[in-house]
Amino acid sequence: DVQLQASGGGLVQAGESLRLSCVTSGFSFDDYAVGWFRQAPGKEREGVSCISKYDGTLAYADSVKGRFTISSDYHKKTVFLQMNSLEPEDTAVYYCEAALVPIYRTSSWCLDSRWYDDWGQGTQVTVSS
Numbered sequence: 001d002v003q004l005q006a007s008g009g010g011l012v013q014a015g016e017s018l019r020l021s022c023v024t025s026g027f028s029f030d031d032y033a034v035g036w037f038r039q040a041p042g043k044e045r046e047g048v049s050c051i052s053k054y055d056g057t058l059a060y061a062d063s064v065k066g067r068f069t070i071s072s073d074y075h076k077k078t079v080f081l082q083m084n085s086l087e088p089e090d091t092a093v094y095y096c097e098a099a100l101v102p103i104y105r106t107s108s109w110c111l112d113s114r115w116y117d118d119w120g121q122g123t124q125v126t127v128s129s
Helices: none
Strands: 003-007 010-013 020-027 032-039 044-053 056-060 069-075 078-083 091-098 123-128
Touching: 003 010, 003 091, 010 020, 020 032, 020 091, 020 123, 032 078, 044 069, 078 091
Parallel strands: 010 123
Antiparallel strands: 003 020, 020 078, 032 044, 032 091, 044 056, 069 078, 091 123
């Protein structure tokens, strides 16, 4: 079973930082990418960042480039999202999920939520102004 658990959210002030963790099990990073997504109330789910060991993909949404950094500890089967210079607009529930790397893909395919299934519980990030 593919399982992922996101944690590390919280309430911070604008300009502060948070580090989210995604502990995974049940799949190989050789075959799967891991993506971070977020969903704010009344808005669609948005791809934030993703990482793929298969082809070295690191992708970011334009809204977080330069502020967020995705990384991984494959030995510990954990993916991280370092979020700096947080803004009130970053307030959302953050999810991590895994997707099988498709044969035909664009450079930012793993930011598209349609590749992912079985969304689990996320972690709430709230940024106050």
